Amino acid sequence: MGRVTAPATQESPFASEDCLTAWHEAGHAVVYLMQSRSLRYVTPRPRTAGRAGFTAVRPRRVDLSALAVVAHAGPLAQARYVLDTTGADERLHEDDVTADDVRLDAYLHGGHDDLAVIAEARRAYGLAARRPDLWAGIAQDLIDRHWTEIGRVAAGLLEHRTLTGAQLRACVPGHWLAR
Numbered sequence: 126m127g128r129v130t131a132p133a134t135q136e137s138p139f140a141s142e143d144c145l146t147a148w149h150e151a152g153h154a155v156v157y158l159m160q161s162r163s164l165r166y167v168t169p170r171p172r173t174a175g176r177a178g179f180t181a182v183r184p185r186r187v188d189l190s191a192l193a194v195v196a197h198a199g200p201l202a203q204a205r206y207v208l209d210t211t212g213a214d215e216r217l218h219e220d221d222v223t224a225d226d227v228r229l230d231a232y233l234h235g236g237h238d239d240l241a242v243i244a245e246a247r248r249a250y251g252l253a254a255r256r257p258d259l260w261a262g263i264a265q266d267l268i269d270r271h272w273t274e275i276g277r278v279a280a281g282l283l284e285h286r287t288l289t290g291a292q293l294r295a296c297v298p299g300h301w302l303a304r
Contacts, residue, residue: 142177143169144283145203145234150178151278152202154288155271156195156264157182158297167278168287177234190260193246196239197264200231202275205268207231271297 146169154167157180165181207227232240243260252258268275277296281288288296 144279145207145231146178147279147282148206148275149199149203149231149234150180150282151275152264152268153180153195153199154278154293155202155275155297156198156267158293159267159271160187160191160195162187164290164293166287166289167282167293169282170286189242189246189249192242193258193260194264194267196242196246197261198268199239200228200234201261201265202268203234204228204231205272206279 150167150169154164157164162185163183165183167178167180169178171177171179204224204227208224243258246260247258250258274297278288278293281292281296285292
């Protein structure tokens with residue numbers, strides 16, 4: 126696959142629901158792969174009401190902090206996509222939407238699953254409500270370093286609607302699981 130660019134959208138200001146969900150799930154999937162997790166498939170199609178998409182992971186005991194990083198990765202990837210594809214002037218013209226508003230909307234877009242995992246991890250580690258957690262920063266770093274791969278996964282989801290674990294690994298060619 127060549128250079129990854131965000132798919133053009135007709136809708137304003139933040140793209141279609143399918144496009145947002147594809148980038149959201151791509152963020153989860155690539156961070157799971159970076160954690161050496163085995164994925165069965167990822168899809169922007171909701172399995173149940175209240176979900177935007179689904180990333181199916183093979184069961185394995187994992188530390189709650191690793192899950193919190195993944196939970197942050199979907200919304201943060203979605204927010205970066207929106208921020209990269211819409212200009213600040215365009216966002217401000219649309220009801221004075223700030224970058225923080227875009228990030229908050231991305232967390233709410235994914236349903237309550239991401240927020241529930243983050244809240245559970247915060248409780249388990251005794252983090253106060255207003256104290257930031259490190260997991261968001263770790264997730265943002267992984268997203269920034271693997272943005273091209275996240276773009277490949279999002280493009281694949283928009284084209285095929287569902288990607289298998291093998292297809293996901295092919296989107297991340299430098300990763301040891303892709304070999």
